[in-house]
Amino acid sequence: MRHVTAILRRDLANYFLSPTAYLILLAFQAIAWLNFWELVDILTRRQVAFSTLNDPMNTYISGSFAFWIAIMVAIPALTMRLLAEERRSGTIESLLTAPVTETEVVLAKWLAGVFMYLALLLPFAIYLPFLRNLGRFDFELGPLISLAIGLTTLGMMFTSIGVFFSAVTKNQIVAAVSTFAVLFLLMLVTMMAYSYAAERRLAWAEPLRFVAVFYQVHAFGTGRLDPRFLVLHLSACIFMLYLSVKVLESRRDQ
C-alpha cells in the first residue's frame, strides 16, 4: 500500500493544478451562496416549529435541489478521468508495469476522488461560523455533524461508482454518463418510486425508502445518525472498488 500515497499525490496535484478544479469550486461556491441566502431569508422569518424536525437548519444543503444536481454532475466530472484518461492516453500501461498492484491504483484513484469531493463541500461549511458568531445564532451542531458524516460516506460510495465506470471504459464521456445515470437512479428514481409506493401504501415502500439516498441524507440532516446507512454506503463502496480492481486485472491480462 506504500504506492497509494504517491499515486494519490500525483492525482491531487493533477487536479488542483488544472483550472477545472477552481471552476468547479467557483460553481459550488455560487450554489452555496444562494443556498445560504435562502437559509438566512427563512431564518429571519419568525419560527414556530414544534420540534427539531421542522428546523430550517436541517434542510441546509440536504434539502437544496441545486446542491444535489451539482453533486450529480460534479462527481461524474471528477471521476470520469481518473482511470479512463490513463487508459486513453496509454499511461495506464506504464503505471501497471511499475511495481504497483491494481488494488493500489484503484485505492489511490478513489481516495483522490473522495478528497476532491470533500473539497466541494467546503464552500457550504464556510458560512456556518459566520452565522454562529456574527449572527449570534445558536444553531444545533449535532445535526450538522451527522450530515457531514453522512455526506462523507455517501461521497465515498458515489466516488467508487465513478471509479468503476472510469475503469470499465476509456471513453470519459461514457464513464461520466454511466456514473450520472446510476447516481440519478440512486437519488431521484428511488425517491420518486418511494413517493409512488408510499402514496399507494405498497409493501415495498419501506425497503425503497431505506435505499433512497435522498431520505438517507435527510435523516442525517435531522441529526439521526443511522449506522445502517453508513454500513450500506461502505458496503457498496467496497463492492464497487472490488469490481474496479477486477476490471483493471482483466485489462492487464488482455
Add this chain to the structure above:
Amino acid sequence: MNFLARTEVWIVFLGLAAFLVLYWVIRGAPIGQSAELENDDEAPAKGYRDRVIAGVVVGLLLVAAGAYAALARGILWSLPLFGIGFGTVLTLVAINRRYRHGSPSLRRAVEFSQSALNGALLAGVLIVVNVVAFRYGGQTFDLTRERAFSLSSQSIAALRSLERPVTLTIFFGQGASARPRVDRVRQLVELYHDANPGRIEVRDIDPFRDLGKYEELLKAVPEVALAQGGGLVVEYGEGEGARRAVLRTADLFELPAAPRNEDELNRYQTIFKGEDAVTAALLRLREGRRWKVAFVLGHGESPLSEISPQRAGLGLWRSRLEAIGAEVVEVNLVRQDVPDDVEIAVVAGPRTKFAADEAARLKRFSDRKKPLLVLLGTQDDVGLADFLKGFNLALGKGVVVDPRFNSRGVISFVYAAIESRPRQAIALPLAGRRVLTPNASPITILGSSSPGGKGETPNPAIIVEPVVRTSGESWVETDLKTPRAVFDAGRDVKGPAIVAVAAYEIPASEAGPNVQPIPRLVLISSSPFLENAFLEVEPTNLDLLNNAVGWLRGRPESGGIAPKSHTALTLSADPTLRARLILVPTVLSFILILGLGATTYLARRA
C-alpha cells in the same frame, strides 16, 4: 395472461437469457455459431470446451438462484443451490486449469468464474454485514439537543413487556399548526414501532381523504370527533376485546405564552409531552383496571379538585395520576382506615397534627407492606415523627436555603439536584436534573453518617437511599426570624442537605443476592412540592412524583417521562447584518478560490 403473471416464469426466462448471454461472452460466440479455432496441441476438443463453458455458466446461475432463494424463501432453501453451484464451478475450474495455456476460451471461463465466485463471496459477506446491521444495529445515534429520536428507558421497558398487539392510529386535524404537530407525533410513534415492530402497528388516517376509514374509526372510538386538532388513538389488543385511548395533539404540546420582549419573540419554546402520554396510555390500557391512590386529608392539605396554578391545590398531579390509570380517592383517618384495595397512600403536606389514632391507622396500612409517599416539610410537629423513625428517618430543624440555586431570588425555594448516580428507579431517568423544593427541611437518616444520624439504632430491615440533595452552597437556616439569612457557623448546618429519600425493606428471611427489595416509603421534605404552582414552574417535580409512585407500586416503567423541550430560533438580523452575513464569507471565499487559481496558473506558466 395468468401464466405470465407468475414470478417463477419470469425467473426461468431471466435465467435462460442470462445463460445465453454468459455462454456467448465466455465462449466468444453464441449458440449455433462456431467459436474461434484453438489449434494448440494442449487444447481439448471443441465439444468438450463447449460443455465445460455450459457447466460453468450453469454453476454460476445456480449461485445466483441460491441468492434469490435466500432472499425470497430463507437461508435453508438456498444452501442446496449454493452447494451445487459452487461445487460445479470449483470442480470445473480445478479440472480445466491445466488447459489455460492451450485454450483461450477455457482460460476465459476459468478466470471469469474465479472472479465471479470471489465477487459472489464478497457480495455475500457484505449482504450478511448489512443484514446484521439492519437487524441489530437499529439503534441510531441521536445527535439532536432535544433527543428527538430516542425513547426513554421506561418506554422501551413498557414496549418490551407488551403481551398483545398495539395499533397507533394517527389522524390529522385542521388548522395551520396541526400538520407540524402531527408530523412530530408521527415521528414519535415510528420510534415506538421501531422499538417493537412485531407488536406495534402504525396507521395514518387523513379525515379529508380516507373518509371510509375515518368513519370506521369514529364508530369504534367516538371521542375522536372531539379532537379537532388531530391526535392519536392507542389501541391495545384486537377486535371486540381491544381497549382504546384517544390522545389529542393539542394536549401533547405546551405552547409558550405571548412574547413580552424581543428575545422571547426570537425564541419559540415548546414542550412535547407525547412520549409520556403514549407510554402512560399503553400502560393504562395494558393493566386494564384502575389502581387506587389514597390521599390522606383532613389536616389542612390543599384541595385535590383545584387545578389552577394560581390557587393552592393538588389538582394538576391528581389529573396526571388519573391519566396514567390511577383512581384517586380521599381518606380521612379520623373516620376510617386506609381501604385494603388502596395501592399507595399519599400524605400530601399536612399542616395540623395527626391524632395518635390517625397515626396508628397510617402505621397499620404501612405494616401491611403497603407503600407510602409522604410530603412533610413543616417545622411544626405533625405527629408523624415516630412513624418516620420506624423507617430510620427524622426531619431536622430549620429550612434549607441556597443563595445560588433558587427560584427567582427566594433563597428558601431551593433547586436541589436528583442524585446523579442513583441506585433506584425513581431517580434513574431524571439523574442530574433539578427539582424545586420550597421550604424544605433537612432529612436525617438514622444510623448513618449524615448530620444527626449517628448514635441512633436503626431498623436493620430498612434501607434508606437519598434521592435529592441540595448543593454544597446551601445550608440549613435555623434562625427563621431573620429577614436576611446568613450562614452562622455556630448554629446552621452546612449543605448539601438531603431533601428526598427512598426507603425499602429487605426481608430478613430472604437474604441473598437475588432478593427483591420491597419499596416502602418515599419521603420528600417539602410540603408544597406537589402544589399546582410549583408543578407549573418546575415540571421535573411532577416527573419525580410520578417516578416515585411507579417505584412504590413496583412498576418503575410507569413513572413519568421527562417532556422534550424544543426552542425554535429566529435569526434577529437587520438588513445590514443580513448583508454582512451573506456577503462577507462569500466574497472571502471567492477571493480565496480565485487567488489560489491565479497563483497556480502563474506558477505553472513560470
